[in-house]
Amino acid sequence: MQKGKVSIQFEKPPVIAGMACVAGKKEGQGPLGSGIDVIEQEDMCGEDNWEAAESALQKKAANLVMKKCGAEPKDIRYLFGGDLLGQLIATSFGVASLEIPLFGLYGACSTMGEAMTLGAMTVQAGYADQVLSMASSHFATAEKQFRFPLAYGNQRPFSATWTVTGCGAVVIKKEGHGVAKITGVTVGRIVDFGLKDSMNMGAAMAPAAVCTIRQNFEDFGIDETYYDRIITGDLGQVGKRIVLDLLKEEGYDISSCYMDCGIEIFDKDKQDTHAGGSGCGCSAVTLCAMILPKIQSGEWKRVLFLPTGALLSTVSFNEGQSIPGIAHGVMIESI
């Protein structure tokens, strides 16, 4: 069960029973548009403010994935979820009406990895038959909170990413039919290389991704050849290069199987998103709109899904602190 230093191998792998994602118009116009279940045509989602709009994404994704799995809220024993906002208000106001017992999580943009890790651990141990794991972000709530007012129209450097408006949700169950299984997890630790540029979060998070990938290889006695794909969360163009370079220094060349959700979700040339997508919703939506469908179809057999988070706040940033990173690895394989 415990595997190596920080990983867990599931003897009877929990099953991802189904997935659903809801995203914004821009995400719908991107390369993954056809895989997104619901594309909101306006970013306010019919609500009064951006935060309520993000909550609406959560509620919609949760209800949709349950519907797809033929489950009611009462059939879901626990919900593992989070978002980027201070005090997790997108989640709290989004899922409250479901009345499912809640574990609120914060791992910045690694939250989907944390939610799936704890969800899989919970069902494999027999604590629940079915759980819901989910994470969201919204361009407007994140910009407002972390950067500048939208109306300010500030310029962004090319290393900056574009926060994804979207929510991805999966139902994880102990056994039975489903789209994929979770065979193991590698829990991330905080890695801080001292970077301080909040407009280059890919660089700040890349060392954490490298740490978790290497740890996953060591704990399971494998290397990159074990996987069809190793997919980080939202490192973008800059972070991707750093991951490849740092791992090469350690003797691993993952270039043939490496992808990043932030690069997949937007069209760099046509969508003006610079280094790529980011936010909890970036990896969560890419998981549901592309990764799981490709595993389900048999195109990929084994994927290391690795959402990456930058553990800063505007307060820590303005006080001159660095940007620590974390990445949680989830091994997803075909059934």
Place this chain on the structure above:
Amino acid sequence: MQKGKVSIQFEKPPVIAGMACVAGKKEGQGPLGSGIDVIEQEDMCGEDNWEAAESALQKKAANLVMKKCGAEPKDIRYLFGGDLLGQLIATSFGVASLEIPLFGLYGACSTMGEAMTLGAMTVQAGYADQVLSMASSHFATAEKQFRFPLAYGNQRPFSATWTVTGCGAVVIKKEGHGVAKITGVTVGRIVDFGLKDSMNMGAAMAPAAVCTIRQNFEDFGIDETYYDRIITGDLGQVGKRIVLDLLKEEGYDISSCYMDCGIEIFDKDKQDTHAGGSGCGCSAVTLCAMILPKIQSGEWKRVLFLPTGALLSTVSFNEGQSIPGIAHGVMIESI
């Protein structure tokens, strides 16, 4: 293992191997002072800002509880922790140097309950031999973030609470010697009665506490007579009365065994803390300074420890949203 609708009963109860708490000068002068391991004489803890001070509390508490348990950071497989600050910066910057794989949690002031619940689930399932569960708050970081600048010297209504400066940490292990055992947990769900007064959080959280207490009774087929004490986190004087009243309406009179950490940690008459203490650190410090010692000494045999959280942020509050509450119940019994 699953017990009733939302609870878990541990067949081989995980053991709380040890506890440690670090708190501020005001907390040290309160009724629990003699039980607090380290009392900081100045609230900046030698750091440059309040957030770094709260991180220092976390680091000190984590190192102290490991020392008490004869453990090194490498012996702790996972850390479950959180705080009240946006993006959990007190935790991220507090525990980074320990290099323990981290599950970041946000349950507002219920975080210690969430951390112990997930910690106990993890060790009982065999995913780890030892884990660290902890939570912190700091009067100055919380005031700055949620209320007014300290220098403003605003008046507080009598229903307001005083955020505890402190951190409590426990090591939970699978078996062996220790100070107490965790026999079960009841995971809380969000309960929102529509209250909007952020200066009366006790009232906002009380319905969530009632929900979890009643659910705990139902799931385990017990009532208040099972426990020596039922102890909520930080409802204070106002919330306490509401809990007693609401439960009485449902046929439970818990008045003879009911306590609240927020009421225990400060001397209402001498310390000008109005309704009592609050913050993640309130229940975490009271657990380590009073509850666990009394269980260890045999004075109490069975306690339902029930940290309570108010899931608001300044953004949700200013947008006119209500204050949802959540409470996680941890059944702690003598070994």
